Amino acid sequence: MTATVDISPREGDVLELVGAHFSNAEIAARLSISVRTVESHVSSLLRKLEVPDRRALAHRAPEPTSAGAVPVAPVLPAVLTSYVGRAGEQAALIGLITTRREVTAVGPGGVGKTRLALAVAAEAAGEHFDTVWYVDLVPVTDPEMIATAIAATLGLGEQPGRDMTESVIAALSDRHALLVLDNCEQVLDGVALVVERLLATCPRLTVLATSRAQLMVPFEHVYQVPPLSLPVDGESDAVALFLDRAAVDGTTLDAAAREQITVICERLDGMALAIELAAARYRTLGLDGITAALSHPLRMLTGGFRANERHRSVRAALDWSHALLDPVDQELLRRVSVFVAPFTATAAAQVAESDEFLVADGLARLAEQSLLVVTASPRGTTYRALETIRQYGTEQLADELSAVRARHLRWCLEQAAGLTVDRPDWRAGFDAVADDLRAALAWAAQEPEQRANAYRLAQRLAELTFTRTLIGESQLRYEQAASLSEEAATELRNAAAVAACRMRGDDLYRLYRAAAEADLSVGNTAGAARDLATIAISSYRFAGFVRQLPVEESDALVAQARELAGQDEAASVVVAVAEAGQALNASITAADGLPGNSVADTIALAVRAVELTHSAGDALAESIALDVLTGAQSWAGDTFAAATTTQRRVTLLASAPVTPAATHELIEALGEAAEASLGTGDLHAARRWATQLAEHPLLAEVGHRATSWLLVADAFAGNVDQVLAGSVRFLDAWRRAGSPARASLGPAVAAVAMIHGLQGDQDARQEWLEIFDHLDTPPEHAFGYGAVFDTTLLLHNGQLPEALERIARPPSEIWKWVTWIWHHWYVALRAEAAVLAGHPDARARLTEAQTIVSGNPLAAAQVERAAALLDNDPAAARATAARFDALGCRYQSERTTILAAGNQLPAGG
Incomplete structure (x- = not known):
């Protein structure tokens, strides 16, 4: 009978999501807990289920069972057989890893390095280290993928703006952890680079590596693993x-x-x-x-x-x-040695070019002779060879090596083609074959006769890794596909779009430049025009991560693009979008606008660009044009037009094919749609767009960016529980990302600080204000969201003179800084503060506010309530509560009851 281990309900939830191959950040988002809490649960599960790594843990994810009991069944070779002897070596290594930063257990293949390292890791867990992670590097053939392998074990995804090594460093920087890197020899130089960075930046981290040769890194202590002891005094x-x-x-x-x-x-x-x-x-x-x-x-x-x-x-x-094997079994062992990950009998039959029933029988015989390890689970039976045996089998292939690898490549292409993201288990399916896809690609890319197949696999692997949110690898594979293609520009553009998703501005610039050069090399001047125009417009649109080009360089790019476009319609519309972007940039940066380039002219150029792209049927170019138009409308102070444009953009992208470029556009569009809906007082729409953004899989690792507008929307609504839960994810992700000082995060941080203030939790509010002090603070803080959130809290606390002072400046003096979403709220609060404080200009401020907020139902209700209070009409004031409820603003509804009762009113009011 299978033994069971009791786990808590929350651990059960985590285990289920680990089994579905979600990262720690994705699990945290789904369960509304911090990533550190997820890590603690994963560590506990590793100990309770006695498995060495996350991949093994995923295999233990159960079918629904009762009372939280999880079946315990063998999964990996590390736990299939008993551990014998090595007491002295184990004690020696435990002593070393508790006193040294890096220990490399060195020895020839087959001496027992892996089993010894796993035994040491098991003993070290909990006693000497808070966390122990085991990473098997056998499947890793590319030094660039070492950090990815470590990140997968840690349950990390990639955070835009940093590479995988930086993500690993962020996760381990303050952890008292042991990282076991097993089988380093085939990627020795790459391991050395990653380990050196980890040791230099993670002061409490210890690395235990196993290898056939030492790593040659600072702090390294080499431990020579001896053979098993031979008889001495009867013990052996x-x-x-x-x-x-x-x-x-x-x-x-x-x-x-x-x-x-x-x-x-x-x-x-x-x-x-x-x-x-x-x-x-x-x-x-x-x-x-x-x-x-x-x-x-x-x-x-x-x-x-x-x-x-x-x-x-x-x-x-x-x-x-x-x-001693039969010739048939010899052949089978040789041929299955090309698999680097566990494989099924069906896969083996295809690569071995034999009947599946006969192959299954042969695999069983090989397992009986300890030449293969067999793993049975509810998900099916898999086999694998230990690395030494696998290398031996590959050597035995000799003259048939190319033929077998070609069949393995063909199998990989079929597996890659069959992975469809609409299946709920596609993540597990991809992870099961990913290492073989990479190994097959590494071989095919070096074989001239396999160039076409290598391109197909690289291109498909790029698509799959992007969907799997391995976006760093996706960019790498698109670039690899470009190197294998006669027409490289398309793949380089895809790589550039992935770089945009990663917020890697320099890569974006480099790759679009390379795409333009590739286009020109084959005479595609129209394609080159699009690439150059895209560089120019990206410089304006993504100032947060793309370097701002000097005006003369940007102008030169657009002029060159215009010349190359010639009469090509598709290229010309992209150039038109770039010209509209230039005009918008000039309107914003010039003190009073440039001659002949007023805001109205900019809007006209943007409208024309939208019309051209729409007529051309170019959805992505139309999205960019709509983005430019949104910016122009916002700068003109037309909040409602800007909101309409953003929603049009989201609708357009919702039906666009899922590509890296479309994904990046959609993420940007959702953020702007949520922002714009807040500006028009449509909280329901704001929460809808913000929720879609928060749940986007590409933002799982950057919860601060994903949740920022949802926090603002919930703060406006007074959804305290949602803000407090979302702020955990925000803060956790922000710290893991290295506490970036991005000004775009200011509204969310200020919103959370306000909610803590409304709750009377001054310690928590102060913590968030300190976070805010760490961010860049542009003018819109003082006169936009800063004024809105500060004044809301001051009015809530009855600090009327302070509220009047905070929002004293007339909107006409600062409208540029509050236009986007804060203008209506600023004037509504300014009117309310004047009424509550008994200001002599209260009536005039109300009249001004009624005109400005017309069309914004929430702000209008706030102004109407203030007018009722000024007119001493509590019944009219109470009537606004139902409107606030219908609009999803619970806070203002409850505040109406307080105000209508005469609280917070000046004497005699």
Whole structure:
């Protein structure tokens, strides 16, 4: 019967989402808890379920069970067999990792480095380190993917604006953690670079690496892993291992047998893998047969260093095990060695070019001989070879290596093509084959005759990794696809769009430049025109992460684009959008606008660009044109027109194909739509757009950016519980991102500070005000959201003179800074403050406010309430409460009751 482990309901929720292959940030967002809380639950689950890493934990995610009990069943080879001996080595390594920053356990393949490292990690967890992470680097063939492998184990996704190594550093910077990096030898230089960065920036981190060669990094202490001990005073780890593995059927061996086993272990130099292979033959050969079979190949072991002899010991054991197989099984072992990740019998049959039933039978026989590890689970049965055996099998392929790899590549292409994101289990499906896709691509990219297939796989892997939110790898794969294509510009543009999603401005510029050059090299001047125009418009649109080009350089780009576009309609419309963007930029940066370039002229140019792009059927170009038009309308003070334009943009993009460029446009559009809806008093729409933004998978790791407008909308509405829950995700993500000082985060931070003030929690409010002090504070803070949120709190607390002072300046003096979404709120609050404080200009301010906020139902209700209070008409004031409720503004509804009762009114009011 399967044993069970009791886990808490919350751990059960986390385990289910780990099983669905969500990152820690995605889990935190779904459960409304912090990422650190998720990490704690994951660490607890790793200990309770006795698995070494996150991938193993995902396999344990159960089907629905009762009472929170999770079936415990073997998953990985690390826990399939008992751990024998090595007490001295384990104690030595524990001592080293508690005193040294980096320890590399070095030894030949098959000596037992992995099992020793896992045993050390298990003992270290909880006793010596807060957290222990295990990363198997066997599937990693590209040094660029090392940080990605570590991040996957830690449950991290990529945060736009930083690479995976930086994300790992942020996660580990303050953790007292042990990071186990297993099988480093095939990507040694890449591991060394990542480890050196981690050690330099994470002062409480310790790294335990296993490798066939040392890493050569600062702080490194090399520990030579010895073979298993041979008999001394009757004790022997080597013999104990043989006995354990040979006794799988319950057989016990007498003292005489132990003498023969000792001879076998001595001939195998105490090498753990070689002993396990020999022990697996005990049932069929007996000790005499094993001794006789081993004698011949070991005659060759003469001369050389002892370490080399140990390598030969394993090779001799592998040669011997291979020779004892039937030819059919030999062939199967060789052919499945191309898989770098666990594989199914169906996959093996395709690569081995054989019948699936026969292959399944052969895989079972190989598993019986300890040449494959079999893992059975509700999701199916998989097989894998230990790395040493896999390398041996690949070597044995010899002349058929290319043919087998070609079949593996074909299988990978089919798997990649069959992954569709509309299936709920597609993440798990992708993760199961991703390492093989990468390995097949690495081989195919070096084979001239496979260039076309390599391009197909790179392009598909780019799409898949983007959807999987591995956007750093997606950019890399698009660039790789470009290098394999005769027409590289399209893939370079895709790579540039991914760079935009990553907020990598320099890459965006470089890749669009490269796309233009690629277009020109094949005579596609229209394509080059689009690329150059896009560079210019990106400089204006994405000032937060794309470097601002000097005006003369931007003008030169647009002029060159215009010339290259010629009579091409598609290119000309993009150039028209860039020209409208230039006009908007000039309107904003010039004190009074440039001659011939008024705001009205800018709007006219933007409208023309929208019409041209719409007629051309270019949805992405139309989205950019609508964005420019939104900016122009906002700068003109037309809040309602700007809101309409943003919603038109979201609707347009909702039906566009999901591409990196469309995704980036949609994220930008959702933020602007939420912002604009707040400006017009449509809280329901603001929450709808803001919720879509908060739930966008590409923003899971940047919860501060994802939740910012939802926090503002909920703060306006007075949804205290939602603000407090969302602020946990915001603050957690902001700190993990390195506490960026982006001014765009100011409204959200100020909104949360206001809510804490309304709750009377001054300590929490002060914490958020300190965060605000860390951000850039542009003028719109003083006269826009800062004035709105500060005045709301002052009025709530009855601090009427302070409220009047905070919002004293007439809107006409500051309208440019409050136009976007704050103008209506500023004038409504200014009128309310004047009424409540008994200001002599209260009536005039009310009249002015009624004109300005006309069309904004929330602000209009606030002004109407103030007018009723000024007229001493509490019934009319109370009538506004129902309007506030219908508009989703609970706070103002409840405040109406207070004000209509005569509270917070001046004496005699």
